[in-house]
Amino acid sequence: MSTISREEVAHLARLARLEVTDDELDAFAGQLDVILESMKTLGEVDTEGVEPTSHAVPLVNVFREDQHQPSLPREDVLAGAPDTAEDRFRVPRILDEEA
Amino acid sequence: MTKLNTYEAAMAAYEPVLGLETHIELDTNTKMFCGCSTEFGAEPNTQVCPVCLALPGALPVANRAAIEATIKIGLALNCRIAEWTRFARKNYFYPDMPKNFQTSQYEEPLCEDGYVDVAVDGRTYRVEIERVHLEEDTGKTLHVGGATGRIHGATESLVDYNRAGIPLVEIVTKPVAGTAELAPEVARAYATELRDIVRSLGVSDVRMEQGSMRCDVNLSLNKPGDAWGTRTETKNVNSLRSVERAVRYEVRRQSALLDGGEKIVQETRHFQEASGETSPGRSKEEATDYRYFPEPDLAVMEPSREWVEELRASLPEPPRKRRERLQAEWGLADKEMQSVVNADAVELIESTIAAGTSASGAVKWWLGELSRRANETGAELGALAVTPAQVAELQGMVEDGKLNDKLARQVIDGVLAGEGGPAEVAAARGLEVVSDTGALEAAVEEAIAANPDVAEKIRGGKHAAAGALIGAVMKTTKGQADAKTVRELILNKLT
Numbered sequence: 001m002s003t004i005s006r007e008e009v010a011h012l013a014r015l016a017r018l019e020v021t022d023d024e025l026d027a028f029a030g031q032l033d034v035i036l037e038s039m040k041t042l043g044e045v046d047t048e049g050v051e052p053t054s055h056a057v058p059l060v061n062v063f064r065e066d067q068h069q070p071s072l073p074r075e076d077v078l079a080g081a082p083d084t085a086e087d088r089f090r091v092p093r094i095l096d097e098e099a
Numbered sequence: 100m101t102k103l104n105t106y107e108a109a110m111a112a113y114e115p116v117l118g119l120e121t122h123i124e125l126d127t128n129t130k131m132f133c134g135c136s137t138e139f140g141a142e143p144n145t146q147v148c149p150v151c152l153a154l155p156g157a158l159p160v161a162n163r164a165a166i167e168a169t170i171k172i173g174l175a176l177n178c179r180i181a182e183w184t185r186f187a188r189k190n191y192f193y194p195d196m197p198k199n200f201q202t203s204q205y206e207e208p209l210c211e212d213g214y215v216d217v218a219v220d221g222r223t224y225r226v227e228i229e230r231v232h233l234e235e236d237t238g239k240t241l242h243v244g245g246a247t248g249r250i251h252g253a254t255e256s257l258v259d260y261n262r263a264g265i266p267l268v269e270i271v272t273k274p275v276a277g278t279a280e281l282a283p284e285v286a287r288a289y290a291t292e293l294r295d296i297v298r299s300l301g302v303s304d305v306r307m308e309q310g311s312m313r314c315d316v317n318l319s320l321n322k323p324g325d326a327w328g329t330r331t332e333t334k335n336v337n338s339l340r341s342v343e344r345a346v347r348y349e350v351r352r353q354s355a356l357l358d359g360g361e362k363i364v365q366e367t368r369h370f371q372e373a374s375g376e377t378s379p380g381r382s383k384e385e386a387t388d389y390r391y392f393p394e395p396d397l398a399v400m401e402p403s404r405e406w407v408e409e410l411r412a413s414l415p416e417p418p419r420k421r422r423e424r425l426q427a428e429w430g431l432a433d434k435e436m437q438s439v440v441n442a443d444a445v446e447l448i449e450s451t452i453a454a455g456t457s458a459s460g461a462v463k464w465w466l467g468e469l470s471r472r473a474n475e476t477g478a479e480l481g482a483l484a485v486t487p488a489q490v491a492e493l494q495g496m497v498e499d500g501k502l503n504d505k506l507a508r509q510v511i512d513g514v515l516a517g518e519g520g521p522a523e524v525a526a527a528r529g530l531e532v533v534s535d536t537g538a539l540e541a542a543v544e545e546a547i548a549a550n551p552d553v554a555e556k557i558r559g560g561k562h563a564a565a566g567a568l569i570g571a572v573m574k575t576t577k578g579q580a581d582a583k584t585v586r587e588l589i590l591n592k593l594t
């Protein structure tokens with residue numbers, strides 16, 4: 001029995017905008033379980049007194065000066081767009097919000 | 100139809116709790132994490148690069164000027180500046196962010212725990228600041244196919260990413276309770292003070308109508324003694340006046356629902372500038388799962404205490420102190436100064452005085468005739484087509500006796516209509532006080548001859564009767580005579 005439910009997988013899939021079939025829900029639930037189990041093993045390591053790490057490189061205060069760099073030519077910018085109109089990215093209408 | 104209580108009825112039964120979230124676009128030369136220009140009004144999608152488009156392999160680097168500006172804002176708001184802080188990814192899918200996440204800050208904002216004191220009706224309210232953090236703005240979406248450019252009825256959306264990645268500072272207050280019926284005024288006073296503080300720092304032009312400052316207004320109601328109620332968050336509030344209106348409207352709407360035994364839904368609402376109403380937007384449930392995590396592509400920040408103190412030392416005089424100083428310099432009563440502040444005329448008056456006019460002259464024009472013109476057209480005072488230098492020039496002409504008040508108002512007509520500066524308009528329209536005593540004397544003689552009975556009264560010592568003759572002279576000179584001179588001429592002749 002998976003500790004991750006089908007509903008949780010469906011929720012995650014929806015957040016990530018992934019389309020998942022019913023069969024895949026079961027398959028992914030099982031696979032995610034394995035991953036969580038592995039994380040549990042890591043959790044057994046004694047980390048008493050060890051600072052949590054969020055970055056692999058020990059760098060701080062990396063800033064740039066407020067100076068212009070060239071932007072991309074617009075043809076290149078729009079080249080990756082699925083569709084364009086009026087020099088803009090054209091996307092399906094956005095639901096559920098009145099903005 | 101939405102049911103609404105009167106504001107007074109609502110306030111008799113409920114206590115409001117306010118909260119404000121304000122976004123301010125910084126006016127750095129370049130974006131937050133790349134060297135793209137932030138210049139407003141460029142052709143769509145001409146100020147974008149691999150970093151702000153999040154193309155694979157692109158590496159963001161934080162803009163030092165934006166960090167400094169945010170620390171300055173935090174200091175000006177009496178915040179603690181973090182010794183250790185980092186960026187986080189806020190994950191969401193919406194076409195206004197090409198990255199599918201917004202680089203923001205989560206548990207470790209740059210600045211925390213500050214406050215702003217605002218005065219309303221002679222009482223000071225302390226609005227506590229929860230946090231000030233740095234993030235990036237989104238792109239601009241144009242909804243097409245619908246009737247009004249709004250999402251309703253739109254068939255598709257067109258996106259311009261020039262704005263995506265411009266540094267955006269978010270300032271969040273703690274809940275503000277205890278304002279009672281003054282909640283709308285306190286909300287507006289806070290937004291005004293915040294705007295003035297940020298403007299004094301010179302880090303943003305903070306123009307609400309242009310979107311460089313945006314306010315979200317949170318409001319809940321509770322019965323006295325009860326726990327705080329469920330709040331709504333009103334977005335799309337585009338002016339200081341609307342901050343006040345949005346609070347007032349939500350108080351009236353929520354109280355009517357609560358009176359009817361209904362529950363308030365926690366939701367985002369949109370303010371409608373034209374009607375002053377709020378309408379429901381996206382409900383929160385779906386949207387809150389942003390799965391924040393530390394941004395791996397940006398190094399953590401440890402603002403040194405020397406740097407912070409350096410920035411603190413560079414802060415300008417706080418607007419509140421400055422207003423107190425100017426009020427004393429200009430010799431205004433509290434009430435007059437409050438009118439100046441409410442009309443957003445502090446800078447205008449200061450510049451007018453700097454252009455060589457007396458404080459009373461500058462205050463007279465901006466709070467009088469010019470405020471009236473602004474109200475007539477629903478414009479902000481500062482948006483009128485007249486500069487402080489022109490107002491100083493106009494007042495100078497009045498003081499030199501070249502214009503009387505009536506003519507000066509006609510000169511303003513011309514200046515506002517774009518006909519040029521005061522001297523030009525006066526010359527072109529032939530508006531000048533008649534100082535030619537020969538012409539004036541002739542007009543006076545004429546008036547006396549035409550009104551023998553009035554003249555007789557004045558000869559008999561009734562000087563007050565001179566008004567009728569002055570009126571007659573004004574009529575023949577088309578208002579271009581100086582009333583005081585005319586009066587003197589009349590009395591000289593008859594007494």
Ligand SMILES: [Zn+2]
Pocket residue numbers: 130133134135146147148149150151152264
């Ligand atoms: Zn860029």
